[in-house]
Amino acid sequence: MKPSPRPVLLVVAAGWAVLAAAVPSDAQTVGRLDGTVKTVAGQPIKAATIRAVNPSAVPREFTVASNQKGEWAMLGVRGGLWEVTASAPGFESSTVTVRATASLNNPKVQFVLVGAPIKGTMDGVDTKKLQAALSAAETLMAQEQWDEAAAEYRNILAMAPALDTVNLALGRALRLKKDYAGAAAAYGEVLKKDPRSQKALLGLGRTQYEQGDRATAIASLEKVVAIDGATDEAAEARDLLEQVRK
DSSP states (O other): OOOOOOOOOOOOOOGGGGGGOOOOTTOTTSEEEEEEEEETTSOBOTTOEEEEEOTTSSSOEEEEEOOTTSEEEEEEEOSEEEEEEEEOTTBOOEEEEEEEOSSSOOOOEEEEEOBGGGGGGOTTOOHHHHHHHHHHHHHHHHTTOHHHHHHHHHHHHHHOTTOTTHHHHHHHHHHHTTOHHHHHHHHHHHHHHOTTOHHHHHHHHHHHHHHTOHHHHHHHHHHHHHHOTTSHHHHHHHHHHHHHHO
């Protein structure tokens, strides 16, 4: 009788399905990378391709696609340095270097792609240089270098003032470095043009809460929910309101 063939382990990383894969509790030697792909205006990019490569790892490459919310995840990555690239038709690709660990809680990789939807406001701007600057800022955020990331976002705003929504990323960097006044000012720049920006109001409310200003935080977060209670931002605001009110 012939011996049974050895089982073959297949590592599959195609599309959003990898997010549902389970990691046995006794095999936490691999980790997960996840994040988002959005336009400079903050809109999610569906079906963007995200590719991660690490020549020293086995497997050495993963490729997934973003879902309708621009979210993506890779499960099974080994610890080490990974080059992660996001690309989508009509957009400049973006590559960042991420240090992954054998953890399911690695820092999120948040891609911002420059492309066709904003070309009308980009006359005279070198989009390749702009994309390189955005990639550099994203890498710094993934490495938790908040000061350097904030400086890069300010350079981007100087390069392309029309991209005022970059203030959302600047506000996040400043909030994480606990520069609450600077973060509030950055979110305020977005709200000057769009007082109903749920993303800016959510960031502002989170900033106010972390600063210890509970009453003002509640007011900002309630505005997020009142504008449109069905959005992801509204859901986050409701969760945060529960924490603030405890």
